Amino acid sequence: MHSLSAIFQPILAVLRGDEDVLPSFSHGVHPQEHRAQTENLPIQRAPFGKTYILPLGQHIGAPAKPVVAVGDKVERGTLIAQAGAFVSTALHAPVTGWVKAIEPRRIPSGQLQNAIEIEADPYASQRLPTKAAIPWQNLSLDDFIQHIQNAGIVGLGGAAFPSHVKYALPDGVKIKTIIINGAECEPYLTNDHRLMLERPEATLQGAEIIRQKLQADAVIIGVELNKAHALDALNQVIKAHHYQHITAKALRVKYPQGAEKMLIKSLLDVEVPVNHIPRDIGVLVNNVGTAVAIADYFEFGLPLIERIVTVSGSGVSRPANLIVPIGTRVRELLDFCGGLTDNIKEIVMGGPMMGTPITSLDVPILKGSSGILAFTAVETHKPKEYACIHCGRCLDACPHFLNPARLAKLAKYQAYGEMAKLHAMDCVECGACTFACPSGIPIAHLIRVGKHEIRAKK
Numbered sequence: 001m002h003s004l005s006a007i008f009q010p011i012l013a014v015l016r017g018d019e020d021v022l023p024s025f026s027h028g029v030h031p032q033e034h035r036a037q038t039e040n041l042p043i044q045r046a047p048f049g050k051t052y053i054l055p056l057g058q059h060i061g062a063p064a065k066p067v068v069a070v071g072d073k074v075e076r077g078t079l080i081a082q083a084g085a086f087v088s089t090a091l092h093a094p095v096t097g098w099v100k101a102i103e104p105r106r107i108p109s110g111q112l113q114n115a116i117e118i119e120a121d122p123y124a125s126q127r128l129p130t131k132a133a134i135p136w137q138n139l140s141l142d143d144f145i146q147h148i149q150n151a152g153i154v155g156l157g158g159a160a161f162p163s164h165v166k167y168a169l170p171d172g173v174k175i176k177t178i179i180i181n182g183a184e185c186e187p188y189l190t191n192d193h194r195l196m197l198e199r200p201e202a203t204l205q206g207a208e209i210i211r212q213k214l215q216a217d218a219v220i221i222g223v224e225l226n227k228a229h230a231l232d233a234l235n236q237v238i239k240a241h242h243y244q245h246i247t248a249k250a251l252r253v254k255y256p257q258g259a260e261k262m263l264i265k266s267l268l269d270v271e272v273p274v275n276h277i278p279r280d281i282g283v284l285v286n287n288v289g290t291a292v293a294i295a296d297y298f299e300f301g302l303p304l305i306e307r308i309v310t311v312s313g314s315g316v317s318r319p320a321n322l323i324v325p326i327g328t329r330v331r332e333l334l335d336f337c338g339g340l341t342d343n344i345k346e347i348v349m350g351g352p353m354m355g356t357p358i359t360s361l362d363v364p365i366l367k368g369s370s371g372i373l374a375f376t377a378v379e380t381h382k383p384k385e386y387a388c389i390h391c392g393r394c395l396d397a398c399p400h401f402l403n404p405a406r407l408a409k410l411a412k413y414q415a416y417g418e419m420a421k422l423h424a425m426d427c428v429e430c431g432a433c434t435f436a437c438p439s440g441i442p443i444a445h446l447i448r449v450g451k452h453e454i455r456a457k458k
């Protein structure tokens with residue numbers, strides 16, 4: 001039972017000025033939220049473009065293998081590449097059209113990657129073929145896993161880890177609690193916020209499907225309190241549909257609240273031990289977008305061919321939350337949003353803390369692209385770098401209790417062995433240390449480079 005007091009207690013806590021009573025993890029930082037530009041904008045569909053680029057390795061794991069050839073006609077939602085291994089997933093046509101090319105294309109990281117390019121049929125309605133709901137209740141866990149892989153569903157929070165891999169549990173492992181990540185702690189991004197607010201039924205339906213298939217005891221949806229309306233919408237549906245195993249909980253607004261291990265600490269007050277993953281302690285974390293994608297797949301037969309993207313930043317004329325076909329060029333999205341202002345300094349894919357600066361507007365939106373942020377000098381002022389003053393603020397910021405100042409210094413001196421001994425690989429590259437540093441030292445960047453070298457040496 002979900003009493004009204006459970007719903008309103010977190011809101012009252014904030015009104016009383018004691019948000020600190022809400023669950024959270026230790027350390028972390030409080031960047032400005034910058035959500036006002038888009039948090040009240042309903043999700044709308046972006047218009048269809050002319051061409052779409054589908055990189056074959058846009059998820060973690062082996063690249064997908066094309067099952068189409070240049071010149072083939074494809075319908076919206078049909079398979080164009082199958083999973084290349086177990087840790088891999090499928091790709092589907094985001095639009096009806098023709099396969100124009102299968103060759104390397106520039107991806108947001110700046111690298112070239114093999115991709116399928118589709119030219120949209122300008123006369124197609126782009127309406128999805130109607131499909132019957134898939135009776136997920138009758139599927140075995142193995143069949144469920146196969147369906148999720150064939151649907152191309154990945155973690156939509158940014159990492160694009162194939163979701164079915166998380167559901168394939170080793171013998172003897174039981175998931176007790178599923179956490180649905182609605183924290184959305186990166187500044188500017190409001191796509192998860194709007195999704196929970198506008199589609200709470202689908203969020204809960206997806207969460208319940210995962211829970212039943214994994215026979216988990218409970219689902220907790222963690223939502224930062226700056227999305228109180230979304231939390232309220234979820235709680236109303238939980239109550240109306242009598243979801244007895246699901247609760248939605250308010251979290252303190254703090255970065256990086258949405259990092260997997262931080263969320264587990266906040267909601268369950270347990271820590272995932274070093275060198276372990278959540279399932280080792282009986283927990284599985286999925287993003288809200290992933291839960292909705294699963295609900296849509298089983299309800300409408302819709303594979304993952306589109307996602308919600310926040311377009312924001314002071315350099316965007318008309319910020320928006322958009323439903324975007326995967327493969328859409330960034331340029332087309334920005335054009336739909338009224339184009340860029342004159343004084344653009346940087347365009348970032350993802351959030352400002354962990355996103356990737358892009359150097360071309362012709363790179364595509366990927367399954368893991370949660371936002372396109374265009375920054376002017378207002379946001380990109382980079383402080384001059386000074387020497388470390390040993391203030392300890394980066395230590396206080398690090399949610400993993402690392403010594404970022406020391407790790408950054410070791411990275412500068414290329415002492416990668418020492419870095420590894422100081423648990424550099426536990427760094428989740430959240431950027432909280434860089435944000436906290438008064439000396440303007442790019443700590444997280446230095447550690448990222450060091451981690452890359454450690455991995456290369458291994």
Ligand code: SF4
Pocket residue numbers: 397398399400401402403404426427428429430431432433434443444447
């Ligand atoms: S050291 Fe890594 S995990 Fe710690 S605050 Fe910096 S980027 Fe985040």
Ligand code: SF4
Pocket residue numbers: 387388389390391392393394395404405436437438439440441443
């Ligand atoms: S926050 Fe910056 S100045 Fe302070 S200890 Fe860390 S690296 Fe040094």
